[in-house]
Amino acid sequence: MEGWHYPRTELAEQYLGLLALGINSSLAIIAPRRKGKTLFILQDLAPLSQKKNYIPVYASLWQNINAPHEGLIAALEDAIASFDKKSTLSRLLNTKIKKTAVSNELLGKMEVEFADNPSKPTSKELAYLDQLLNILVEKSGKKTVLLLVDEVQHLSTSSQFDPLAHTLRTMLDKRQGKVKSIFTGSSRHYLDLLLNESKSPFYHFVEEKKFPDLDVSFIEFLREKLARNHQITIAIQPLCKAFSDLDQSPYWMMKLIAQMITSKASVKDSLEYVHQLMEATEDFEGISKRLKPIDKLVFLALCQGANPYSKELMAKIDKYAGVKGVPSNIQRAIKRLSEANLISQIRKGGYNIEKPGLKRYLEQQN
Ligand SMILES: Nc1ncnc2c1ncn2[C@@H]1O[C@H](COP(=O)(O)OP(=O)(O)O)[C@@H](O)[C@H]1O
Numbered sequence: 583m584e585g586w587h588y589p590r591t592e593l594a595e596q597y598l599g600l601l602a603l604g605i606n607s608s609l610a611i612i613a614p615r616r617k618g619k620t621l622f623i624l625q626d627l628a629p630l631s632q633k634k635n636y637i638p639v640y641a642s643l644w645q646n647i648n649a650p651h652e653g654l655i656a657a658l659e660d661a662i663a664s665f666d667k668k669s670t671l672s673r674l675l676n677t678k679i680k681k682t683a684v685s686n687e688l689l690g691k692m693e694v695e696f697a698d699n700p701s702k703p704t705s706k707e708l709a710y711l712d713q714l715l716n717i718l719v720e721k722s723g724k725k726t727v728l729l730l731v732d733e734v735q736h737l738s739t740s741s742q743f744d745p746l747a748h749t750l751r752t753m754l755d756k757r758q759g760k761v762k763s764i765f766t767g768s769s770r771h772y773l774d775l776l777l778n779e780s781k782s783p784f785y786h787f788v789e790e791k792k793f794p795d796l797d798v799s800f801i802e803f804l805r806e807k808l809a810r811n812h813q814i815t816i817a818i819q820p821l822c823k824a825f826s827d828l829d830q831s832p833y834w835m836m837k838l839i840a841q842m843i844t845s846k847a848s849v850k851d852s853l854e855y856v857h858q859l860m861e862a863t864e865d866f867e868g869i870s871k872r873l874k875p876i877d878k879l880v881f882l883a884l885c886q887g888a889n890p891y892s893k894e895l896m897a898k899i900d901k902y903a904g905v906k907g908v909p910s911n912i913q914r915a916i917k918r919l920s921e922a923n924l925i926s927q928i929r930k931g932g933y934n935i936e937k938p939g940l941k942r943y944l945e946q947q948n
């Protein structure tokens with residue numbers, strides 16, 4: 583929705599400050615889908631970086647899910663063209679902002695997270711990619727190129743993308759100082775494979791940073807806009823509660839706001855509507871069908887922050903899941919849940935839930 587962007591300049595300052603320190607020239611920002619990463623990069627970070635003498639170049643590896651190198655090539659070509667005044671960098675960013683809105687609506691309606699026909703880039707294409715970066719660096723003069731690579735975890739979802747991962751790492755490594763990069767990742771599981779596996783080209787190359795959830799000041803911002811522009815006055819409490827029910831996702835929160843405006847519905851009714859929309863869009867029914875009974879029990883236990891290897895859960899699995907409640911079975915369930923992107927393991931132990939709303943759905947099925 584236009585005019586509703588809540589700026590996060592301070593956060594952008596923090597990330598750029600880290601890059602300016604010079605200890606690391608590559609950062610990775612991690613959060614699940616629909617948490618506002620792409621818009622933050624395009625609306626807050628890229629414009630601020632321009633003021634700080636960077637040339638921001640935004641590329642999404644999901645632009646062509648089967649050929650992620652294409653997104654990088656197109657982004658570099660566009661950036662180079664902008665020097666020849668075919669377009670300005672700001673206009674490029676605006677075009678990407680509009681595209682984001684469209685692709686957010688398509689996400690989930692089809693399985694777009696994984697390549698169905700992954701293709702290897704040719705060595706010619708990889709050489710061309712490197713060449714494009716050379717040209718851009720040259721044109722940038724004293725300014726530093728800031729490569730913003732969205733959905734970078736995609737590189738570790740197919741071995742066909744290994745050559746691209748190697749090339750990208752080399753491209754960045756040999757130009758440290760002249761080129762910096764910020765990656766975003768929406769799956770901790772696959773991002774971990776990319777950044778923390780010793781055989782990955784990105785091992786120890788990138789500093790991982792959390793992308794914090796939006797907080798109460800975002801809700802305050804929405805509340806004020808509702809009152810000022812739409813004469814809808816709401817107490818902060820129910821709005822905060824709804825945001826928390828939506829797992830702090832700005833995407834679903836904006837659906838709620840839109841529903842309140844267009845249907846003049848209460849927060850409660852709008853929330854119910856959004857939950858149903860979420861259920862349909864994210865295909866919870868399909869996900870639920872693909873899960874084994876043990877997977878569901880383990881998932882719900884993890885949602886409650888419980889130890890998946892507890893005696894209680896093992897007994898429950900024995901009783902209800904049709905398989906033995908033993909650690910090896912639980913381990914396999916955790917692996918399936920991770921690969922399906924529903925949870926991720928944190929190295930210190932503990933788990934993240936990566937699918938907002940699924941817990942509520944599964945609980946209602948029982
Ligand atoms: N700072 C923000 N202010 C207002 N709405 C936002 C903000 N960030 C995200 N949104 C909403 O959430 C949606 C998803 O954001 P997006 O950046 O695409 O998430 P991600 O990249 O994490 O999947 C946007 O289309 C927008 O409606």
Ligand SMILES: [Mg+2]
Binds near residue numbers: 616619620621732
């Ligand atoms: Mg995104």
